[in-house]
Amino acid sequence: MSPASEPREITRTRLATRREDVIALSHSLHAEPELAFEEHKSARKIADFLEGSGFDVARGICDLPTAFSGTYGSGDLVIGITAEYDALPGIGHACGHNVNGAAAVAAALALAPVADDLGITVKLLGTPAEEYGGGKVYMLDRGAFDDIAAAMMVHAGPGDGVDFSSQAISSWKVSYTGRAAHAAAMPHKGVNAADAMMIAQVAIGAHRQQMIPGGVVHGIVTCGGEAPNVIPGQVTADYDCRADSADDLRELKDRIRACFEAGALATGAALELADSGRDYADLRQDAEFSQAYRQAAEDLGRTFPVLDSGLRGGSTDMGNISHVMPTIHPAIGYDCGDTIMHNPEFTRFGTTPGADKAVLDGGLAMAWTAITLATTDTIRQRLLAAVADRPARAEHRVQAG
Incomplete structure (x- = not known):
């Protein structure tokens, strides 16, 4: 035995x-x-x-x-x-x-x-x-x-x-703050936070061909505006970045952060990226x-x-x-x-x-x-x-x- x-x-x-x-x-x-x-x-x-x-x-x-x-x-x-x-x-x-x-x-x-x-x-x-x-x-x-x-x-x-x-993962709370305005009467007075998010998502999509092997980015928009006749002044989202190692994750996060920053730069909206829990x-x-x-x-x-x-x-x-x-x-x-x-x-x-x-x-x-x-x-x-x-x-x- x-x-x-x-x-x-x-x-x-x-x-x-x-x-x-x-x-x-x-x-x-x-x-x-x-x-x-x-x-x-x-x-x-x-x-x-x-x-x-x-x-x-x-x-x-x-x-x-x-x-x-x-x-x-x-x-x-x-x-x-x-x-x-x-x-x-x-x-x-x-x-x-x-x-x-x-x-x-x-x-x-x-x-x-x-x-x-x-x-x-x-x-x-x-x-x-x-x-x-x-x-x-x-x-x-x-x-x-x-x-x-x-x-x-x-x-x-x-x-x-x-x-x-x-995979290693990092999660973000994403927030764009713009300026609400009437979407028909005075859209030029607004700063469209939804457009900022859209530009970020397009940038992330464009980056996928060059994304580090094993990299994965996915997320949801948790608030995209309140009414169709109001320029969205506040848009929020939850996003995850994943990679095969901690080093790869750091590299991927730098690139995806730049995609979110592009939305802010293009529209004038203010961007806030907050860690959601621990990596x-x-x-x-x-x-x-x-x-x-x-x-x-x-x-x-x-x-x-x-x-x-x-x-x-x-x-x-x-x-x-x-x-x-x-x-x-x-x-x-x-x-x-x-x-x-x-x-x-x-x-x-x-x-x-x-x-x-x-x-x-x-x-x-x-x-x-x-x-x-x-x-x-x-x-x-x-x-x-x-x-x-x-x-x-x-x-x-x-x-x-």
Whole structure:
């Protein structure tokens, strides 16, 4: 019998005894979706669950009311599990964060009975505002991850996947301020903020041929004017810039900023570009860590399709964590018909039997991955050495922009 065999069975049994509780938590998160930094009910539900299961819980950490930590065990190897639970405006958990959050709880719960025997501390971090804002980036900068040797989570999706990357992203609130005027009687007295936005959008479109490879720019106009017979004096928009790396992102942002400035220059409108949350770095998943997860998931009967190399999965603030410590962010899949993530239809699949199985399998696969990290001497020593070295480079915590 391998050193990992007995702990695996203990974790399987522990999770089986709490199966209905974990599924009920997932369904409860799904039923009451909350937006970035406003996840008060969701954070309370998970923190209460952990506290009731014997974890030492600290709420409102890192000056974020909806962030928390739950720890169990006293080993020198601290395994971090991140729980996401924010939703999308208007379409609820269309990214499956109820599954993400509940699976994190399942992993921590399963590991608790074996934590001391494995010489680990299980640390679940409740991380708000992944969809918008970058809760993990704030928590990284404010020390929540300082003692963690390796960090992991699973993300809901239409299929299982490991070792993919994601893009760095920066988000802007764009505002043009002009001067309103009667559109027919005295248009020459106005300064058309909508024209400024139009010119910026044309400039961005014209730049796409020369855009840095991997660059992506997308956005929406959130206010384009009030009435057709009034020259718009105020126009606002939300825009995202994405690139394959933090360096590429900086270059792309400079060019897109110039496109917005062109609108202001051409019309005389005043431009304001404000950062919307924190920049996310590209995701760099640890290969050895990913292989441990894949083996654990395959042992549970999960399968992984052959994917093109270089696959990228949107953007995540877990990317910032991955620049500082060994990290994994695999996908845990379930049937969602022919719909896709960030689509209202995806939301309704979040409490199906397939999604419930994803919660349990994702949690147990992470628990078994942690067991592998703790019982494989070369991996354990690598992780401990890396975290011991981290204070000397704390000032170099990664930010994407």
